[in-house]
Amino acid sequence: SKFETCEILIIGAGPAGAVAAALLRQQGRQVLVIERELFPRFSIGESLLPQSMAYLEQAGMLRAVVEAGFQFKNGAAFVRGDSYTDFDFRQKHSEGWGTTYQVQRAQFDQILANEAARQGAEIRYQHQVLAVDLDGDKPRVTVRNPAGEHYQIEAGFILDASGFGRVLPRLLQLETPSNFPVRGAIFTHIEDGIPAQGFDRNKIRVTVHPDHCDVWYWTIPFAGGRCSLGVVAENSFLERYQGSETARLQAIVNEDPGLSKLLANAKWDTPARQIVGYSANVKSLWGKGFALLGNAGEFLDPVFSSGVTIAVKSASLAAAMLQRQFTGEAVDWQNDYAIPLKKGVDTFRAFVESWYAGGFQEIIFYQGQQPEIRGMISAILAGYAWDQSNPYVRETGRRLATLEQLCTAPA
Ligand code: FAD
Known part of the structure; x- marks a missing residue:
């Protein structure tokens, strides 16, 4: 049968897909993005973390985001009854951006997608990926166009950035239940x-x-x-x-x-x-001819606004992998993609678990916190969950448990 070919096929033009598309265009790859919706479209996930700015910058999208005039953001505030505490992300342990934005995602996602297109990615809106076939030499997908016709694309590699659509996890039975309650x-x-x-x-x-x-x-x-x-x-x-x-x-x-x-x-x-029931997990973040980005891989919980940051971080890691792969290097997606990505996700996971168990709330509302410790917590709340120089990244569970004890001990 007749089919189209492309070097890299990306499913979904949300933040993960758009950033990956731009980074791959910078490497000179041919990029085709298949997006089910017509943009602008609503999406949840509106509070960004400063760590995401580094990846928007890397993708050449920062200026467009800055010039859009979104609400400036420099931190997070927490309220419980009469108690109030806030973290200024500019006072943090890790290097890097300390400010970011709160964005209407319809507009934000459209800006990122337009920036990817400006850098030469082809985006087909209102085209939906329906099926995938990994049996051949190269992966092939079946797509439905706006007229309802089906066609096939053979790709050198597929990045699934379909978010809560979770296209490849569903089609390839990669889904596993999340450990969190519904x-x-x-x-x-x-x-x-x-x-x-x-x-x-x-x-x-x-x-x-x-x-x-x-x-x-x-x-x-x-x-x-x-x-x-x-x-x-x-x-x-x-x-x-x-x-x-x-x-x-x-x-x-x-x-x-x-x-x-x-x-x-x-x-x-x-x-x-x-x-x-948005929390989800997968058996594997990659397989022969494909990798999962952002929410198509794992989604934890919204409490620390980590979703978009993880999405664009995964796009950056995957683009670096493909750069090496296309030069003929044998790359190890498990050790160089899945494990490093999961490191930061697991940092957030420990914070999320502690939040719902109540311990993290005791920590942040505690009055006598040392500034240095607050700076380490602030860095993670700012999205620097991969920074191994932060003890709360290196040994998250143990550190949080010790700190909780300290903050709840009778005076
Ligand atoms: P998405 O942004 O979901 O993009 C996926 C794209 O793929 C969509 O445009 C979709 O139309 C397309 N697609 C789907 N299926 C197909 C298909 N079959 N074919 C073609 N295209 C397809 N994150 C934050 O950073 N800050 C927050 O404050 C925050 N709050 C949240 C609150 C809630 C209640 C929830 C549930 C999540 C929140 N998140 C937040 C998480 C955030 O929404 C996601 O992590 C983020 O949107 C993931 O980006 P993505 O690029 O992976 O996927």
Whole structure:
């Protein structure tokens, strides 16, 4: 049968796919991106971490992002009842960017995709990858075009950056259950009406539910007086609330006196949505002729806003692997891609586990923290989860357990 050929086929034009496309174009590779949706399209995941800036810069996209005028971000704030604490990411252990942005992903993702196209990647919107065949010498995919016709592409290599679409994990039965309980989120965008006094728009705000330490809300201010608002909880908790998603979100927000006061003047002009059971894992991040990027590989949890950072980090690592592979070098995807990528993911995982068990909350709200320790925590919250010079990266679990003991010991 007749089929097209390309050097690198990328599934999905989100942050992972767009950054990988640009980096591979910089190597002179021919890149074809197949994207199911028409951009701009909505995506969740709006608060970036400073670590991601290095990869946007590497991909030649930083200027376009800076010039778009997104909300500046320099840290994260946490609220629990009357307690407040914040981390300024510029005060951190690791080298590198200390600031970033809070972005409407429809616009942000379109900017990254346009930048990849400007660098010579071909992006086909509203084309959907339906099937993959790895039996031949080279992988082949079946794609449906907007007219509903199917066609085949044979690729030198496939990068699956399909996010929650998880195209290759599903087609190749690579999926494994996540170790986390099934949590979900209800979220919306609002005209927030938050008075400037006493509210820092330069930080994501995470509010812990007054009665349930494993339920939390995000407020992510955008430029222009709007805000992303959401709640995360176990599915069994969310199921107790009836009515429209907007009514359910409002009811849960009303349970926290501080947050409902903050949002007293908000205009709820956008219907809320729900997403449940987003945490996922895979048996392997690579195989013959393909590798998984970003969310197509693993997704942990939204609490530390690590998703986009992991996505663009994986794109950078994979592009470096392909550069070596195309020069004829025998490369080891397990040792040089999967294991290094997982190192940082596992740092975040230990922090996420500690957050939901409550220990990490004791750590951040503890009054007497040494500045040096706070700087190490701040670095990880800023996304520097791969920096081996940070003891909380090298021995995350043990360090967190010791620190928790210290912060909860009776005075
Ligand atoms: P995506 O951005 O999902 O892009 C994948 C693309 O692939 C999509 O455009 C899709 O249309 C396309 N696609 C899918 N299937 C196919 C197919 N068959 N054929 C062709 N194309 C296809 N991350 C953060 O960094 N900060 C946050 O504050 C944050 N908050 C979050 C809150 C919640 C509740 C959740 C669930 C996640 C959050 N995340 C956050 C995570 C973030 O959403 C993702 O990690 C991030 O979008 C992953 O990027 P990606 O490029 O891997 O995939």
